[in-house]
Amino acid sequence: MIENIKILNKELKVQFSDKVEDNYPFIWLRDNAKDEQNWDSRSNQRKTFTASLSSNLKIKEASILDNGKFLNILWSDLSSEVTYSYDFLKKNTLTHKIDSSKFRLWKNNINKEKIFINYEDAISNNGFKIFLKNLYDYGFCVINNCKTDISAVESIAKKIGYVRQSIFGGLWSFESNENMADSAYTQEELRPHTDATYSNDAPGLQLLLCCQYKARGGESIMVDGFKIADFMRKEHNDLFKILSTIEVPGNYIGDGVCLESKRPIFKLNLNKEIVQISFNNYDRGTFRLKNDLMIKFYEAIKKFDMMANSEKFQWRYILKPGELLIFNNWRILHGRKAFKGSRKMSGCYINKEDFDSVCKINNII
Numbered sequence: 001m002i003e004n005i006k007i008l009n010k011e012l013k014v015q016f017s018d019k020v021e022d023n024y025p026f027i028w029l030r031d032n033a034k035d036e037q038n039w040d041s042r043s044n045q046r047k048t049f050t051a052s053l054s055s056n057l058k059i060k061e062a063s064i065l066d067n068g069k070f071l072n073i074l075w076s077d078l079s080s081e082v083t084y085s086y087d088f089l090k091k092n093t094l095t096h097k098i099d100s101s102k103f104r105l106w107k108n109n110i111n112k113e114k115i116f117i118n119y120e121d122a123i124s125n126n127g128f129k130i131f132l133k134n135l136y137d138y139g140f141c142v143i144n145n146c147k148t149d150i151s152a153v154e155s156i157a158k159k160i161g162y163v164r165q166s167i168f169g170g171l172w173s174f175e176s177n178e179n180m181a182d183s184a185y186t187q188e189e190l191r192p193h194t195d196a197t198y199s200n201d202a203p204g205l206q207l208l209l210c211c212q213y214k215a216r217g218g219e220s221i222m223v224d225g226f227k228i229a230d231f232m233r234k235e236h237n238d239l240f241k242i243l244s245t246i247e248v249p250g251n252y253i254g255d256g257v258c259l260e261s262k263r264p265i266f267k268l269n270l271n272k273e274i275v276q277i278s279f280n281n282y283d284r285g286t287f288r289l290k291n292d293l294m295i296k297f298y299e300a301i302k303k304f305d306m307m308a309n310s311e312k313f314q315w316r317y318i319l320k321p322g323e324l325l326i327f328n329n330w331r332i333l334h335g336r337k338a339f340k341g342s343r344k345m346s347g348c349y350i351n352k353e354d355f356d357s358v359c360k361i362n363n364i365i
């Protein structure tokens with residue numbers, strides 16, 4: 001609750017009951033006024049013309065209401081008071097942190113119940129929330145008892161957001177067959193990677209449905225990139241710094257396009273929390289650093305890649321027809337062991353912002 005306030009020269013000092021205190025600049029508070037005159041509550045958009053606010057803005061009066069649940073301010077340029085809630089002010093203290101402990105980091109052991117969910121449950125009202133929470137917490141799930149055609153991919157995608165269009169189209173199907181020559185149909189091992197390091201906005205989710213499996217081998221591999229980053233931050237901090245600061249280019253050249261993007265393998269936010277893993281050794285472009293740093297970079301990706309390729313950090317599973325693997329491409333590296341025979345798969349991508357959106361709507365984040 002709000003315990004005390006003090007009007008300073010250009011700031012309002014607010015003390016909360018848990019002893020946290022913060023000084024909010026007048027201009028910031030005035031800019032974030034959410035009364036009828038300044039805020040459209042229907043569209044959640046600002047009405048205030050911020051650039052027109054005076055730099056000599058003053059607080060005429062301020063008072064605490066409802067035992068500290070609210071704060072009222074009468075501004076020098078407005079005729080009626082503006083109300084600010086405790087929740088709003090507390091959430092916007094400079095020391096407020098996002099609770100990243102919600103992520104359940106894992107190495108290779110995960111409770112099966114958290115990962116597998118039945119299709120009918122996943123699309124039911126309650127089941128969908130459970131599925132979404134586990135997908136958010138662990139980074140991947142397997143939905144079983146799906147129809148073995150592309151319509152199941154579309155149904156799940158539409159439940160979450162919408163199918164992303166990319167150079168591969170929207171919904172896609174492919175067949176891996178030893179009798180087909182094209183490398184796209186490879187049966188060779190695919191080492192753990194994230195998709196679209198060449199895109200400025202890599203897909204947030206990838207869905208992969210097994211439609212047919214007449215083969216031996218081909219285990220799908222999931223690796224928790226956040227776990228590896230966390231481990232490297234603690235145990236190999238010099239290499240962690242390299243991977244979190246050096247921008248690595250990714251390329252997709254062919255099929256009539258030339259896509260390129262670059263970012264660190266561990267992308268951090270301003271609080272130094274990890275927000276995205278981008279690692280694809282197949283698609284990495286060519287770049288130079290000063291020689292000492294270049295050599296250190298190779299040392300760092302070697303450490304990272306050896307861990308991603310170690311069974312200690314891998315969850316492995318052979319997808320059967322009707323099983324749909326869905327994973328967070330900003331966190332989980334995916335791979336597949338070699339196989340012999342034929343496999344038919346369908347899938348699609350979903351944008352990261354749409355995954356975040358559905359998690360927010362369902363109070364998961």
Ligand SMILES: [Fe+2]
Nearest residue numbers: 193194195334
């Ligand atoms: Fe991939």
